[in-house]
Amino acid sequence: MSRVNAASELPPHDPGTALSIRNLHKSFGSKAAVDGIDLDVPSGSFYGLVGPNGAGKTTTLSMATGLLRPDGGQVSIHGVDVWRDPIAAKSMVGVLSDGVRLFDRLTGTQLVEYAGLLSGMDRPTATQRTADLLKLLDLEKDGGTLVVDYSAGMTKKIALACAMVHAPRLLVLDEPFESVDPVSAANIRDILAGFVRGGGTVIVSSHVMDLVQRMCDHVAVITAGRVVASGTVDDVRGASTLEDRFVELVGGRRVGEGPEWLQHS
Numbered sequence: 001m002s003r004v005n006a007a008s009e010l011p012p013h014d015p016g017t018a019l020s021i022r023n024l025h026k027s028f029g030s031k032a033a034v035d036g037i038d039l040d041v042p043s044g045s046f047y048g049l050v051g052p053n054g055a056g057k058t059t060t061l062s063m064a065t066g067l068l069r070p071d072g073g074q075v076s077i078h079g080v081d082v083w084r085d086p087i088a089a090k091s092m093v094g095v096l097s098d099g100v101r102l103f104d105r106l107t108g109t110q111l112v113e114y115a116g117l118l119s120g121m122d123r124p125t126a127t128q129r130t131a132d133l134l135k136l137l138d139l140e141k142d143g144g145t146l147v148v149d150y151s152a153g154m155t156k157k158i159a160l161a162c163a164m165v166h167a168p169r170l171l172v173l174d175e176p177f178e179s180v181d182p183v184s185a186a187n188i189r190d191i192l193a194g195f196v197r198g199g200g201t202v203i204v205s206s207h208v209m210d211l212v213q214r215m216c217d218h219v220a221v222i223t224a225g226r227v228v229a230s231g232t233v234d235d236v237r238g239a240s241t242l243e244d245r246f247v248e249l250v251g252g253r254r255v256g257e258g259p260e261w262l263q264h265s
């Protein structure tokens with residue numbers, strides 16, 4: 001029986017919470033990809049979501065943003081139930097998904113404008129915001145190029161522009177720095193930090209612990225579909241680095257030099 005949106009299970013809304021997840025579940029066949037996740041993301045935080053490959057990060061974020069229906073559990077964004085009132089919830093969130101196809105036969109400018117129009121804004125506003133975002137993301141000269149001809153990093157940046165064009169209160173970014181060059185990554189970090197200073201909330205999933213430690217103020221570690229640690233970055237890492245703490249929590253470190261046939265001396 002589906003446990004989604006059982007009214008009695010909804011948590012009371014705390015105005016200081018941007019995203020609230022309760023007892024979230026999703027299985028693919030016999031595989032429990034998300035196995036009872038609870039998470040509260042404070043409003044105004046820069047929140048990192050980390051975990052090994054296959055831990056359930058993308059599945060969790062997809063369900064949290066209305067892209068994938070949970071088998072059970074509740075998600076609310078600023079107090080709005082994502083699965084009961086998806087339009088209101090989605091108007092508050094900007095999503096950068098890992099691996100979701102874009103309309104790549106549009107130019108970069110057309111794509112961002114289209115995202116703005118889809119969110120309900122008038123064309124002059126969409127045009128102005130698109131120009132602002134392309135400038136911010138250093139894509140001004142590429143606005144007339146088809147997205148299919150963009151590099152992986154440029155595609156990431158134009159997808160980020162699409163996620164931001166409707167001025168969401170919450171940005172949920174799955175691997176935003178993958179394939180992005182160091183200068184662009186630093187620019188994106190500055191843009192996201194400015195978004196948080198301006199009162200927004202950012203959630204990023206990443207495998208780069210050093211980046212999460214430097215950039216985020218909060219972090220949750222997910223493994224095997226469950227949260228094994230969450231809180232401020234300083235609380236979670238304690239006296240060690242986030243990377244060491246991550247390995248300690250998640251395990252799986254293999255010590256060895258590999259098979260003999262790979263050794264040349």
Ligand SMILES: Nc1ncnc2c1ncn2[C@@H]1O[C@H](COP(=O)(O)OP(=O)(O)OP(=O)(O)O)[C@@H](O)[C@H]1O
Pocket residue numbers: 028031032033051052053054055056057058059060
């Ligand atoms: N559409 C799907 N069909 C079947 N299994 C899936 C599907 N999507 C995810 N899974 C499985 O669910 C588990 C969690 O996957 P998910 O993509 O959420 O992990 P992740 O933490 O984002 O991993 P990565 O860091 O490698 O991107 C994995 O075992 C994956 O194989």
